Amino acid sequence: MVEKILKCPICNEPARFIITDEAVVGKRFPVPCILEHKDHSFIAYLDSQLSLCDIEKPYIIKSEP
Ligand SMILES: [Zn+2]
Numbered sequence: 001m002v003e004k005i006l007k008c009p010i011c012n013e014p015a016r017f018i019i020t021d022e023a024v025v026g027k028r029f030p031v032p033c034i035l036e037h038k039d040h041s042f043i044a045y046l047d048s049q050l051s052l053c054d055i056e057k058p059y060i061i062k063s064e065p
Pocket residue numbers: 008009010011012013015037038040
């Protein structure tokens with residue numbers, strides 16, 4: 001388990017996350033994770049040490065009615 005404080009790519013404010021090992025157990029690396037911050041979310045890619053490889057702003061496509 002690690003604590004990460006990172007700058008949210010959506011609102012540019014610092015955001016605090018606790019990432020547990022179960023996020024990456026049995027996954028292929030890098031593991032994409034959705035990090036939720038307030039009313040939005042972004043994607044972080046984690047390696048086996050729970051280090052952040054990359055952070056991405058998702059392009060969101062909504063389903064049709
Ligand atoms: Zn944010």
